[in-house]
Amino acid sequence: MSFNRWRFAWSGRPEMVDLFSNRFESLQGTVVGLRYYSGGVNPLEMVSLVREPQNPHDRNAVMVANVDGRQVGHIKKELAAAMAFVMDNNLAKVEGVVPYRTNNAFTMPVSLSFWGAEENRPAFTQRMAQHGLKFDSKGTMSKSEGSQGGRATKKVVTVPLSAEELKNAFDTLFDGLMESQDGEKEAAELVSTPLLPHQKQALSWMCACENSSTLPPFWEQRGALSLTCFSAKDSEGPRGPTGRPYGPGQNSDHHCPDPYQLPPREASSCAEMFGQVVEMSVETPQVTVSTDVQKKKPIVLLEDSDFAVALSGPTSGPKPKNKRSAKKTVPQDDLDIKLKKKKRATKQAILSKAAAEPCISETTEELSTRATLIICPLSVLSNWLDQLEQHVRAAVQLDVYLYYGPERNRSTSFLASQDVVLTTYNVVSADHANKSPLHAVRWLRVVLDEGHVIRNPNTQLERSWILSGTPIQKGVKDLWMLLAFLRLKPFHIKEWWNRVIQRPVTQGDRTGLLNLQTLVRCVTLRRTKTSTVNGRPLVALPGKAVCVERVELTWQERHEYELARSEGQSTVSRYVAEGTVLSNYADVLAILMTLRQLCCHPDLVAKMSASLSAATTPAELRQRLVEKLRAVLASGSDEECCVCLESVRLPVITHCAHVYCQPCIAQVVASERETARCPLCRSDITVSQLVEVPPGELERQEDGARCERWKTSSKVETLLGNLLRLRSEDPSIKCLVVSQFTRFLSVLETPLREQSFSFVRLDGTLSQKRRAQVIQEFQSSAPDSPVIMLLSLKAGGVGLNLTAASRVFLMEPAWNPAAEEQCIDRCLGQRREVHVTKFIVKDSVEENMVKIQRRKQDIVEKAFGSKNRPQDVSH
DNA sequence: ACCGCCGGGTGCC
DNA sequence: ACCGCCGGGTGCC
Numbered sequence: 001m002s003f004n005r006w007r008f009a010w011s012g013r014p015e016m017v018d019l020f021s022n023r024f025e026s027l028q029g030t031v032v033g034l035r036y037y038s039g040g041v042n043p044l045e046m047v048s049l050v051r052e053p054q055n056p057h058d059r060n061a062v063m064v065a066n067v068d069g070r071q072v073g074h075i076k077k078e079l080a081a082a083m084a085f086v087m088d089n090n091l092a093k094v095e096g097v098v099p100y101r102t103n104n105a106f107t108m109p110v111s112l113s114f115w116g117a118e119e120n121r122p123a124f125t126q127r128m129a130q131h132g133l134k135f136d137s138k139g140t141m142s143k144s145e146g147s148q149g150g151r152a153t154k155k156v157v158t159v160p161l162s163a164e165e166l167k168n169a170f171d172t173l174f175d176g177l178m179e180s181q182d183g184e185k186e187a188a189e190l191v192s193t194p195l196l197p198h199q200k201q202a203l204s205w206m207c208a209c210e211n212s213s214t215l216p217p218f219w220e221q222r223g224a225l226s227l228t229c230f231s232a233k234d235s236e237g238p239r240g241p242t243g244r245p246y247g248p249g250q251n252s253d254h255h256c257p258d259p260y261q262l263p264p265r266e267a268s269s270c271a272e273m274f275g276q277v278v279e280m281s282v283e284t285p286q287v288t289v290s291t292d293v294q295k296k297k298p299i300v301l302l303e304d305s306d307f308a309v310a311l312s313g314p315t316s317g318p319k320p321k322n323k324r325s326a327k328k329t330v331p332q333d334d335l336d337i338k339l340k341k342k343k344r345a346t347k348q349a350i351l352s353k354a355a356a357e358p359c360i361s362e363t364t365e366e367l368s369t370r371a372t373l374i375i376c377p378l379s380v381l382s383n384w385l386d387q388l389e390q391h392v393r394a395a396v397q398l399d400v401y402l403y404y405g406p407e408r409n410r411s412t413s414f415l416a417s418q419d420v421v422l423t424t425y426n427v428v429s430a431d432h433a434n435k436s437p438l439h440a441v442r443w444l445r446v447v448l449d450e451g452h453v454i455r456n457p458n459t460q461l462e463r464s465w466i467l468s469g470t471p472i473q474k475g476v477k478d479l480w481m482l483l484a485f486l487r488l489k490p491f492h493i494k495e496w497w498n499r500v501i502q503r504p505v506t507q508g509d510r511t512g513l514l515n516l517q518t519l520v521r522c523v524t525l526r527r528t529k530t531s532t533v534n535g536r537p538l539v540a541l542p543g544k545a546v547c548v549e550r551v552e553l554t555w556q557e558r559h560e561y562e563l564a565r566s567e568g569q570s571t572v573s574r575y576v577a578e579g580t581v582l583s584n585y586a587d588v589l590a591i592l593m594t595l596r597q598l599c600c601h602p603d604l605v606a607k608m609s610a611s612l613s614a615a616t617t618p619a620e621l622r623q624r625l626v627e628k629l630r631a632v633l634a635s636g637s638d639e640e641c642c643v644c645l646e647s648v649r650l651p652v653i654t655h656c657a658h659v660y661c662q663p664c665i666a667q668v669v670a671s672e673r674e675t676a677r678c679p680l681c682r683s684d685i686t687v688s689q690l691v692e693v694p695p696g697e698l699e700r701q702e703d704g705a706r707c708e709r710w711k712t713s714s715k716v717e718t719l720l721g722n723l724l725r726l727r728s729e730d731p732s733i734k735c736l737v738v739s740q741f742t743r744f745l746s747v748l749e750t751p752l753r754e755q756s757f758s759f760v761r762l763d764g765t766l767s768q769k770r771r772a773q774v775i776q777e778f779q780s781s782a783p784d785s786p787v788i789m790l791l792s793l794k795a796g797g798v799g800l801n802l803t804a805a806s807r808v809f810l811m812e813p814a815w816n817p818a819a820e821e822q823c824i825d826r827c828l829g830q831r832r833e834v835h836v837t838k839f840i841v842k843d844s845v846e847e848n849m850v851k852i853q854r855r856k857q858d859i860v861e862k863a864f865g866s867k868n869r870p871q872d873v874s875h
Numbered sequence: 876a877c878c879g880c881c882g883g884g885t886g887c888c
Numbered sequence: 889a890c891c892g893c894c895g896g897g898t899g900c901c
Contacts, residue, residue, distance in 0.1 A: 035899090061901045063901085
């Protein structure tokens with residue numbers, strides 16, 4: 001995972017579970033009443049503690065449940081009385097682990113840990129003391145209850161992970177998966193395209209996932225791993241109604257499940273706990289971006305074998321509608337799902353054989369089907385259709401329905417009769433408001449493409465897969481969403497996720513990290529473009545020929561450029577002499593920006609007033625800052641916020657003239673206790689001093705620029721020459737013209753129109769809908785379809801697929817070579833070679849861009865290092 | 876539960 | 889016999 005993506009995962013606060021993060025105390029208690037309940041617990045397993053305020057026997061009752069949610073017993077009443085107060089008043093959260101089992105069939109010990117906000121500690125301690133539970137300074141409980149306390153609390157001393165170690169662990173979290181899978185499975189007959197070895201492997205793995213009734217190693221080895229805290233199965237099975245039934249006054253509080261109401265469990269409930277993630281392509285950590293950026297190649301395999309029969313269980317309802325083996329395989333070669341490639345993209349799929357939820361299935365009347373539902377972003381819909389079309393044998397009648405558009409067929413029986421139903425996230429959520437037929441069908445399988453976008457996982461599924469290139473965008477918490485969707489027991493319950501993964505990981509606990517790694521390794525398949533199978537690369541990419549075309553400035557352009565350069569150079573020299581380069585970094589960047597813009601077109605340069613230090617009054621300073629900020633924005637450049645390393649959103653500028661996203665810098669300020677400092681130059685900053693651009697000003701700037709008479713530039717002419725030549729050679733060739741400066745794209749529109757080129761423009765300002773339209777137009781092979789796309793480097797988002805282009809013109813070098821690389825990859829259809837032309841102005845800043853880029857990265861990393869290591873905050 | 880606790884039966888040795 | 893002791897009934901909250 002990339003540096004930036006994991007940023008919050010180890011920077012603490014933002015991902016902190018909640019306020020319940022300080023361990024107050026641990027004590028040993030007793031679980032009683034075991035003989036009345038069926039929930040089993042093995043030694044060292046975790047249990048959850050649930051208040052039962054409605055319990056007719058004791059309003060203080062605290063119920064104990066195992067990982068499966070089955071009731072184990074109750075906390076002994078004296079202790080329950082103390083816990084009830086603590087829990088009801090939110091003084092602390094309680095977690096239980098059963099340390100060992102006695103040979104006593106009626107009670108068991110439970111080790112309780114209390115977690116709460118520090119300010120609640122006194123109230124907590126006092127209350128516990130009132131109930132005769134006192135804690136000494138060592139944090140062990142003295143008095144009552146704990147006659148065997150010594151055995152229970154084995155304090156494990158761990159050295160917390162450093163931020164660096166955590167980061168490395170995250171970076172490699174998805175590495176090395178599926179190293180030793182050696183099974184292969186051929187595609188079904190209906191697939192016309194032969195599978196590559198790694199596809200057969202993945203297919204074999206996926207089938208195994210869907211069919212398997214045995215536990216993945218994760219569960220089997222739980223004793224050896226530190227994930228010892230789970231009961232994979234009810235080892236004792238349901239005890240049946242041998243105990244006394246609930247009395248007549250029993251109320252049906254659903255927090256208190258009545259074991260006698262539940263249908264008997266399948267012999268092996270562990271079969272339900274099962275899930276897999278397939279990761280499809282890889283990224284290199286941004287920190288180590290180098291020239292040999294890894295190739296990315298998304299892969300998707302779907303396979304539907306005849307396991308429906310094998311899997312039929314009590315809740316599955318009617319099974320296969322016929323014996324036609326509808327198998328679908330989409331070889332990766334052409335499946336060109338373009339991901340939300342932020343810095344680099346990773347593609348993953350997650351599968352789970354969803355649990356048969358007894359309590360839910362009785363409430364809904366749903367139509368079971370053997371159909372597969374595929375949900376994806378709109379932009380890749382056509383990809384799926386294409387791929388199905390392309391790889392399914394023509395003679396086979398595969399019912400694929402596109403559930404999209406106002407006329408879509410909402411009949412549940414119709415949908416259930418399909419083999420594949422394709423739809424988009426937007427349709428699902430729009431439908432959801434009403435009564436969605438999608439939710440009324442019990443799909444055999446659901447596939448979420450770009451699944452990291454899911455919010456509310458409520459579908460009922462037999463088995464589900466998630467494909468995602470960016471399973472984690474902000475932090476580990478993102479994974480929870482996916483696990484929840486998959487019903488990956490027990491982690492779909494927030495409590496277990498928090499206890500086992502989230503809190504330990506955010507607190508730098510090695511065990512937590514190990515748990516996370518184990519979990520991920522067990523449920524994910526990762527495929528990267530550089531993955532090898534039997535020592536051979538998975539994919540041979542078609543080449544891309546990159547050539548650099550040097551651009552000579554005209555005499556007049558050179559004159560203007562040199563003026564700006566010498567002025568900038570003297571400014572920088574002065575900063576160097578003063579040793580203030582760092583604190584004037586924004587100025588340095590601005591100077592470089594101006595030079596870069598001059599290399600493209602003089603109109604890109606925003607007029608800027610003199611240095612900030614010339615400002616005397618606060619109002620004047622503010623005005624200067626606004627101008628500076630506006631200049632940065634108006635250029636349409638890809639200025640990055642160095643907190644999130646993304647393009648700046650909601651830009652604000654500090655008094656030290658550094659530009660950040662408003663939320664990012666606000667968070668920095670909030671997280672530093674005393675005085676907050678600018679991550680770039682360490683000047684003191686406060687939120688109130690942050691300056692935003694007054695709304696509306698940006699537009700005015702743009703309008704003003706447009707009034708002037710259009711003029712050309714050397715770079716524009718060079719591009720135009722290329723385009724005209726191409727058109728004369730082959731008028732159907734499609735080109736991408738890529739720039740970081742949206743204003744440059746605007747400049748280019750004029751000559752393109754003059755020369756009657758048919759073109760479209762794609763930049764960050766387009767709505768998602770319009771964007772999809774533009775892409776579709778450009779991808780069309782109709783004779784009058786556009787042959788040129790003006791593309792802003794940063795416009796890339798989910799599913800940008802521009803395979804129609806065979807030529808790419810990069811108008812200027814980017815700070816971040818990976819961004820260029822990605823942009824090029826987007827149009828790499830696997831069919832033909834792509835020609836890439838980079839324009840570089842001779843004897844200019846552009847030639848030094850790569851070096852400058854490195855230096856900038858250094859500074860950003862330093863800024864980070866000091867921010868993320870608390871002990872360094874004071875220098 | 877091979878416990879603790881309760882409460883009835885019982886009562887020199 | 890206003891006790892001790894015995895032994896059966898009993899058992900989460």
